Amino acid sequence: MADTSVYRAGTTAPVNIAVVKYWGKRDAKLNLPTNSSISVTLSQADLRTLTTASCSTTFTEDSLTLNGEVSDISGARTQACFRELRARRAALEAANASLPKLSTMPLKIVSENNFPTAAGLASSAAGFAALVQAIANLYELPDSPSDLSLIARQGSGSACRSLFGGYVAWRMGDKEDGSDSKADLVAEASHWPGMRALILVASAAKKGVSSTSGMQQTVATSGLFKERIERIVPDNMAAMEDAIHNRNFEKFAEVSMRDSNSFHACCADTYPPIFYMNDVSRAAIRAVESINAKAGKTIAAYTFDAGPNCVVYYLDENKDAVLGAFVETLGSTSGWKAGIGAQVGVLDETVAEILRDGVTRVIMTGVGEGPIKTDEFLIEANGETAKR
Amino acid sequence: MADTSVYRAGTTAPVNIAVVKYWGKRDAKLNLPTNSSISVTLSQADLRTLTTASCSTTFTEDSLTLNGEVSDISGARTQACFRELRARRAALEAANASLPKLSTMPLKIVSENNFPTAAGLASSAAGFAALVQAIANLYELPDSPSDLSLIARQGSGSACRSLFGGYVAWRMGDKEDGSDSKADLVAEASHWPGMRALILVASAAKKGVSSTSGMQQTVATSGLFKERIERIVPDNMAAMEDAIHNRNFEKFAEVSMRDSNSFHACCADTYPPIFYMNDVSRAAIRAVESINAKAGKTIAAYTFDAGPNCVVYYLDENKDAVLGAFVETLGSTSGWKAGIGAQVGVLDETVAEILRDGVTRVIMTGVGEGPIKTDEFLIEANGETAKR
Numbered sequence: 113m114a115d116t117s118v119y120r121a122g123t124t125a126p127v128n129i130a131v132v133k134y135w136g137k138r139d140a141k142l143n144l145p146t147n148s149s150i151s152v153t154l155s156q157a158d159l160r161t162l163t164t165a166s167c168s169t170t171f172t173e174d175s176l177t178l179n180g181e182v183s184d185i186s187g188a189r190t191q192a193c194f195r196e197l198r199a200r201r202a203a204l205e206a207a208n209a210s211l212p213k214l215s216t217m218p219l220k221i222v223s224e225n226n227f228p229t230a231a232g233l234a235s236s237a238a239g240f241a242a243l244v245q246a247i248a249n250l251y252e253l254p255d256s257p258s259d260l261s262l263i264a265r266q267g268s269g270s271a272c273r274s275l276f277g278g279y280v281a282w283r284m285g286d287k288e289d290g291s292d293s294k295a296d297l298v299a300e301a302s303h304w305p306g307m308r309a310l311i312l313v314a315s316a317a318k319k320g321v322s323s324t325s326g327m328q329q330t331v332a333t334s335g336l337f338k339e340r341i342e343r344i345v346p347d348n349m350a351a352m353e354d355a356i357h358n359r360n361f362e363k364f365a366e367v368s369m370r371d372s373n374s375f376h377a378c379c380a381d382t383y384p385p386i387f388y389m390n391d392v393s394r395a396a397i398r399a400v401e402s403i404n405a406k407a408g409k410t411i412a413a414y415t416f417d418a419g420p421n422c423v424v425y426y427l428d429e430n431k432d433a434v435l436g437a438f439v440e441t442l443g444s445t446s447g448w449k450a451g452i453g454a455q456v457g458v459l460d461e462t463v464a465e466i467l468r469d470g471v472t473r474v475i476m477t478g479v480g481e482g483p484i485k486t487d488e489f490l491i492e493a494n495g496e497t498a499k500r
Numbered sequence: 501m502a503d504t505s506v507y508r509a510g511t512t513a514p515v516n517i518a519v520v521k522y523w524g525k526r527d528a529k530l531n532l533p534t535n536s537s538i539s540v541t542l543s544q545a546d547l548r549t550l551t552t553a554s555c556s557t558t559f560t561e562d563s564l565t566l567n568g569e570v571s572d573i574s575g576a577r578t579q580a581c582f583r584e585l586r587a588r589r590a591a592l593e594a595a596n597a598s599l600p601k602l603s604t605m606p607l608k609i610v611s612e613n614n615f616p617t618a619a620g621l622a623s624s625a626a627g628f629a630a631l632v633q634a635i636a637n638l639y640e641l642p643d644s645p646s647d648l649s650l651i652a653r654q655g656s657g658s659a660c661r662s663l664f665g666g667y668v669a670w671r672m673g674d675k676e677d678g679s680d681s682k683a684d685l686v687a688e689a690s691h692w693p694g695m696r697a698l699i700l701v702a703s704a705a706k707k708g709v710s711s712t713s714g715m716q717q718t719v720a721t722s723g724l725f726k727e728r729i730e731r732i733v734p735d736n737m738a739a740m741e742d743a744i745h746n747r748n749f750e751k752f753a754e755v756s757m758r759d760s761n762s763f764h765a766c767c768a769d770t771y772p773p774i775f776y777m778n779d780v781s782r783a784a785i786r787a788v789e790s791i792n793a794k795a796g797k798t799i800a801a802y803t804f805d806a807g808p809n810c811v812v813y814y815l816d817e818n819k820d821a822v823l824g825a826f827v828e829t830l831g832s833t834s835g836w837k838a839g840i841g842a843q844v845g846v847l848d849e850t851v852a853e854i855l856r857d858g859v860t861r862v863i864m865t866g867v868g869e870g871p872i873k874t875d876e877f878l879i880e881a882n883g884e885t886a887k888r
Contacts, residue, residue, distance in 0.1 A: 343723070373769050
């Protein structure tokens with residue numbers, strides 16, 4: 113008799129925010145980067161993608177639903193992930209005839225973010241990490257997170273870093289087929305658990321230049337970019353790993369800020385220039401500088417991805433000084449957790465005014481764990497999408 | 501009998517706006533740059549400094565009045581200009597005993613700009629060029645503009661380029677004493693007379709980080725800067741001279757825009773980062789891109805000095821297309837000359853809105869001549885400051 117079962121498995125996956133940035137592909141098809149990168153995985157209590165993967169002979173075709181909307185899966189990146197995962201499942205099935213032939217069944221994937229898509233919050237990283245991990249769970253693949261990161265990388269480069277919690281490096285590798293371009297763990301979240309992140313959401317508008325197109329333009333036209341990938345990033349990688357291993361926040365902060373500056377400098381040096389930061393972003397930088405000046409040492413670090421949002425890293429032990437300065441100005445903005453007292457007069461009034469006008473919400477989070485298997489399913493046992 | 505005459509001479513001097521930027525000193529005391537640069541001298545009909553230099557035994561001390569306010573002349577830069585000019589006059593006097601001993605008399609200098617000081621309009625360039633040229637006229641020095649540019653350079657680096665009209669290079673030189681770091685003519689204004697500049701004044705506020713301090717921070721901390729001065733600028737210098745000699749506007753424009761991008765990228769890569777451009781500046785870039793897209797070729801070029809003002813270079817033959825697009829949005833802003841018809845719908849509405857809110861005035865000008873000797877004096881024949 114034909115197997116008409118619905119097989120399903122679920123996972124959550126985290127967002128990560130790089131402190132040494134990925135910008136530039138040496139191979140666009142395989143998503144191979146021009147440089148290595150390091151990120152901090154953020155807590156899924158605050159930001160996560162929840163994905164259910166299912167397969168069944170009763171499904172008519174592969175499908176992906178993201179935040180309630182049917183998503184196009186014909187793109188090469190999603191197809192690459194499906195193909196690689198099916199191939200690994202097929203190998204298991206070939207070795208063990210008793211396994212159901214999941215690799216031959218249409219996949220149905222349903223995914224939800226608990227944060228706005230495409231607001232510069234690395235949603236594609238969490239999304240592809242969750243997609244790959246959910247299907248790996250469904251297929252009961254024995255692959256390690258680092259092995260799975262090879263697949264997620266083909267979906268979205270920075271997704272490979274979301275297969276791990278804590279402090280994660282993406283090693284660029286040097287093989288042409290990309291088989292050594294994958295994530296590995298620099299340190300568990302528990303190694304340095306006090307790392308916190310305050311995200312100042314400057315705009316929820318869709319961004320103007322996509323990361324993929326932007327980084328290709330930078331590689332092709334920026335005269336300064338070569339120096340970044342050949343000298344600046346390798347130095348930053350070594351310094352950042354050292355800072356993480358030694359829990360040296362001042363060094364972590366300086367490298368984060370310098371690397372973010374260098375990345376956005378290369379965007380500005382692109383022809384035509386790419387600008388992800390705006391006046392609100394720049395005010396956030398001045399705010400961080402004021403907080404550090406007031407403290408007499410570096411207790412906060414800014415970093416910006418391909419969008420205007422500022423991510424401020426700080427240690428839990430300095431939360432009063434760091435959060436308090438922002439609460440004084442942004443206290444009426446949504447997203448604050450309880451119990452933070454305002455620190456009056458740290459920020460310059462011009463800076464405060466720009467932040468008040470331009471920051472639409474804040475997100476308080478911190479370093480967190482990698483993907484977590486879950487029984488919270490977005491697809492019912494009968495294969496239908498769950499009503500939410 | 502003692503000579504109690506009041507000797508006086510006057511000059512006007514122009515502003516120049518670089519198309520390959522000066523940013524970085526290899527010797528701060530002598531104002532020796534890390535790279536060569538090229539600028540266009542702008543017409544004194546629109547922007548100029550008028551300076552009268554006088555000397556007399558009846559004056560009690562050296563003095564400088566700028567725009568009606570007594571200026572501090574104790575700084576090393578002004579002192580260097582006075583010292584160098586006096587030394588050259590003293591040499592003439594030593595060779596010819598009949599010359600009055602002007603070199604021994606206190607100097608009184610009065611200067612006026614016809615535009616706001618420190619609004620990012622290169623006022624120090626015009627100011628020091630006028631100071632040096634006026635005193636050279638007073639002292640009847642036989643020195644060439646290039647010789648005088650050596651002196652002006654010690655007052656303000658980019659001032660050396662304002663000793664010439666037209667298209668001017670500042671050769672960085674390689675001598676330790678700076679004796680080969682001076683301006684020379686790439687081409688007269690008459691070689692390519694159609695060059696026009698529209699200045700979008702984004703803010704008349706004093707700037708946050710002075711050029712001098714900013715460029716020293718870039719030299720000290722930017723990881724990308726070395727690539728700019730060693731490879732990018734030399735390439736841009738060669739390409740720009742070629743573009744000027746061949747009156748190739750498309751090349752002139754591309755090099756101008758790329759060099760401005762590269763300079764501001766190095767500012768953004770400085771630690772802590774320096775931002776001269778703001779959201780209004782970036783909107784102006786998008787406007788120029790739209791104008792070029794509409795034209796189907798490059799008919800306008802943006803460049804930004806150490807401030808938010810956009811200078812748009814274009815050729816007179818394209819004035820309808822270039823000015824018209826800005827008039828449509830900024831027609832009610834002060835500074836337009838008569839007879840420009842609006843070109844509707846070239847600029848994106850978001851860009852237009854940012855420009856309307858942020859551009860406080862426009863200045864229409866174009867390539868022009870070098871310093872011009874004048875009998876319009878700001879000091880009376882009796883040595884008193886003229887009432888204006």
